[in-house]
Amino acid sequence: MQFVLALVFFIAGSGLGYAALRAIDNSKINGVKNRISIMLKEAEENAEMSRQQKISETRDEINRLRMEAQKDIKERKIELQRSERKLEQKEENLDKKIDRVTRKEDELKSKHDDIDKKRAALEDTIQKQNAKLQEIAGLTREQAQEILLRKTEEDAKHLLGIRLKELEELSQRESERKARDIIIEAMQRCAVESSGDSTVSVVPLPSEEMKGRIIGREGRNIRAFESLTGVDLIIDDTPEAVTLSSFDPIRREIARRAMERLVVDGRIHPARIEELIEKAARDIDDEMISDGENAILQLGIKNMSNELVRTIGQLKFRFSYGQNVLAHSLEVAQIAGVIAAELGIDEEIARRAGLLHDIGKAVDHQIEGTHASIGAELAKRLGERPEIVSCIAAHHDTLEVSSVYEVIVALADSISASRPGARRESIDAYIKRLQKLEEIAQTFKGVTRAYAIQAGREVRVILNAGKTDDGTVYKLAFDIAKKIEAEMKYPGQIRVNVTRETRATEFAK
Numbered sequence: 001m002q003f004v005l006a007l008v009f010f011i012a013g014s015g016l017g018y019a020a021l022r023a024i025d026n027s028k029i030n031g032v033k034n035r036i037s038i039m040l041k042e043a044e045e046n047a048e049m050s051r052q053q054k055i056s057e058t059r060d061e062i063n064r065l066r067m068e069a070q071k072d073i074k075e076r077k078i079e080l081q082r083s084e085r086k087l088e089q090k091e092e093n094l095d096k097k098i099d100r101v102t103r104k105e106d107e108l109k110s111k112h113d114d115i116d117k118k119r120a121a122l123e124d125t126i127q128k129q130n131a132k133l134q135e136i137a138g139l140t141r142e143q144a145q146e147i148l149l150r151k152t153e154e155d156a157k158h159l160l161g162i163r164l165k166e167l168e169e170l171s172q173r174e175s176e177r178k179a180r181d182i183i184i185e186a187m188q189r190c191a192v193e194s195s196g197d198s199t200v201s202v203v204p205l206p207s208e209e210m211k212g213r214i215i216g217r218e219g220r221n222i223r224a225f226e227s228l229t230g231v232d233l234i235i236d237d238t239p240e241a242v243t244l245s246s247f248d249p250i251r252r253e254i255a256r257r258a259m260e261r262l263v264v265d266g267r268i269h270p271a272r273i274e275e276l277i278e279k280a281a282r283d284i285d286d287e288m289i290s291d292g293e294n295a296i297l298q299l300g301i302k303n304m305s306n307e308l309v310r311t312i313g314q315l316k317f318r319f320s321y322g323q324n325v326l327a328h329s330l331e332v333a334q335i336a337g338v339i340a341a342e343l344g345i346d347e348e349i350a351r352r353a354g355l356l357h358d359i360g361k362a363v364d365h366q367i368e369g370t371h372a373s374i375g376a377e378l379a380k381r382l383g384e385r386p387e388i389v390s391c392i393a394a395h396h397d398t399l400e401v402s403s404v405y406e407v408i409v410a411l412a413d414s415i416s417a418s419r420p421g422a423r424r425e426s427i428d429a430y431i432k433r434l435q436k437l438e439e440i441a442q443t444f445k446g447v448t449r450a451y452a453i454q455a456g457r458e459v460r461v462i463l464n465a466g467k468t469d470d471g472t473v474y475k476l477a478f479d480i481a482k483k484i485e486a487e488m489k490y491p492g493q494i495r496v497n498v499t500r501e502t503r504a505t506e507f508a509k
Helices: 002-137 141-190 193-199 209-215 217-229 249-265 270-299 306-317 325-343 347-356 371-381 386-394 404-418 427-442 471-487
Strands: 200-204 232-234 241-245 447-453 458-463 495-500
Touching: 200 249, 209 217, 209 249, 217 232, 217 249, 217 270, 241 249, 249 270, 249 306, 270 306, 270 325, 270 347, 306 325, 306 347, 306 371, 325 347, 325 404, 347 386, 347 404, 371 386, 386 404, 427 447, 427 458, 427 471, 458 471, 471 495
Parallel strands: 458 495
Antiparallel strands: 200 241, 232 241, 447 458
16 A cells, blocks of 8 residues: 555655656746847847948948949040140131142142143244244254354354453453452452451450560460461550451460460470460360250251251350351350250251351361351261251252251351341441431421431331321331331331320420
8 A cells, every 4th residue: 555655655756756857847838938039129120220220331332333334434534625626626627728738739739730731832833933944944943053054154154253352351350450449349248347256356465574474485385376276476566455356266276375375384395385275175075065966956856967066066165247157156055946846857967957057167177168058068068968968058048948947057057147136246336327317217207306216127217196197107117117128128027116196285384
């Protein structure tokens, strides 16, 4: 019985334990399920928030990319419009050029047709005349030509003998007269105020005693100096100075430097004179090469022969109308380069031709001929291109123009030579030009006063207000300008300024 009771109690306890354990497990499972559902809900909320954030970021990125694309498209549209405008301008310029070329072709064709018609008419007339002559003379054309040539030859021989005798006698009389005229003309052309400045150099001395040392015993020093330099050394009454005279500027400059060094050194004798003259000659030669190299470097010119570079340096010692030829050549080269750049052609050719246009002046005192022809021959001999040579030869309008560079160099030369202050003139010629300007202006009716101002570049004319009206002012200015052009020679241009005004003056007492 006890066993049974124990078994019953055991079974009942086990059942109660199992039920309790089961209840406990169900509560845990429910708790886990609740936590899992909460975690799932939180995960879903976090996923939703992340999805919304990603969508927002994606939308912002899309907006940014869209704005960048729109900006790029706008810039491309602006660039495209700019390119279209350039193309339109180019097309307009091309159309204009085509129109000009077409008009020129039409003009040339018209002229060519006129020439053909005139040539045909001329040939027809010649044929008719030849036929008529043959009909009149009863001879063929060849027979008539033979008779005419034989008769002409006989007459020509007779007249030629007589004429040769007359010309021989005349040439003897004319040669002496022409020689005198040439010498007188040369003397007159050199006898201007700038002649002394361009052929004479003055060397100052520390004292009068130095003149005796320069002359030397029995004149040996002065004779050695003149024979070695080829320059006349003039020692006169000029206080504390000697004069060097020569038409060769390089010789004169060598002599001047050598004399200055002799005076400073104090040792004046033939051997020392020869030594210092050789040193001065070397210095001048180096200086000429350096000046020539500086000139071509300044202008950006390449591939020029060494002899031509040295000759360019010689221009530093040459002057024309008081204007330094090297400075003038550099100015012409720069002006020519600017003009060529504006026209869209080769600037280096223009600058090279401008620099070399007066190269003949470096040696024209040694070679007979004009500086243009001498310079052209020199440039051709030293390997310059034909277009450069033609610019040098034609820059004074002595030859027919064959290229645009010749026109540019001639124009640049005129601009450089005619600008105010470029060239020197004597004070007498300057005053006469001013007086002539005022006299021309005062010859017109109604002019009360005329003043030449701005160094002769402008003439100011004052009119009488009672004798003229406003309508005559422009006509009078035009007439004065035309009369100045007809009666005067001047560089550049002269401005005519005509003023008409009414003035009333009264005094308060």
